[in-house]
Amino acid sequence: MAAKNKEMEVQKQETIQKESERTRECPSFVPQADIYETDENIVVLLDMPGVEKDNISVGLEKNILSVNGYVDLEYPEDYSLALAEYRYGDYERSFRVSDRVEQDNIEARYKDGVLRLTLPKAEEAKERKIPVKIG
Amino acid sequence: MYLNYRPLSIWREIDRLQRGMERVFDNYSSDRNYPLVNVWANEKSALITAELPGLTKDDIELNVLENTITLSGERKTDVIPEDAKYHRQERSYGSFTRTIRVPYKIDVDKVEAVFANGVIKITLPRAEEDIPKKIKVEIN
Secondary structure (H helix, E strand, C coil): CCCCCCECCCCCEECCCCCCCCCCCCCEEECCEEEEECCCEEEEEEECCCCCHHHEEEEEECCEEEEEECCCCCCCCCCEEEEECCCCCEEEEEEECCCCECHHHCEEEEECCEEEEEEEECHHHCCCCCCCCCC | CCCCCCCCCHHHHHHHHHHCCCECCCCCEECCCCCCEEEEECCCEEEEEEECCCCCHHHEEEEEECCEEEEEEEECCCCCCCCCEEEEECCCCEEEEEEEECCCCECHHHCEEEEECCEEEEEEEECHHHCCCCCCCCCC
């Protein structure tokens, strides 16, 4: 838990170019993520402000869960840029998902700039509680 | 013949502004650094955008006074089930206040703010009486 009077910090990390180059001109960012696990699910929360729901794609291939978000940006008409502190851009990030996740039932929801992925755990992966006896 | 044709690009312009001359208009100034803002301007108005993911419109407060606007709020921690445990926690939480000054008097009644997909867009129209009048020069 964060301290009550904690101040927000700016964190926006650009994607490091790997072997392939991007075809789109705009920069690409690694969305900040929180991941937590419950008895039933693994939940991934990603900050992806500025993208429309329909421009987000979530894919799963060979245990790699990949998330992409594309921004559609237009110049505000009749305005010119006077101060630029942050850059707009696409989002991309991928995670390796274990076989213990029910890969067909991953759910994705986008609200207020945050993408929430719910990965249900496979039945056999749910923690089996073994009572420890004395003696 | 090869022409080095470079169409005007919003991405390139943002890069250029950021790299070299971050404050083109020294007049648009602000104090702390969260949230980062981009300011678009013309003669009659300014448009401020800021990324505030994970907040709802009720979490954000705007205060306008003469030529400044203050953007404040708090991003609360997610409510997670009691049995949950974090594997990764990169997103930050907490409160923020940011004041941005524009080089004119703001028409408070006409300020508009739209919050969608975690991005706030605030339009700050310049007060009518503050807009310079154009005087036509006539030749005798």
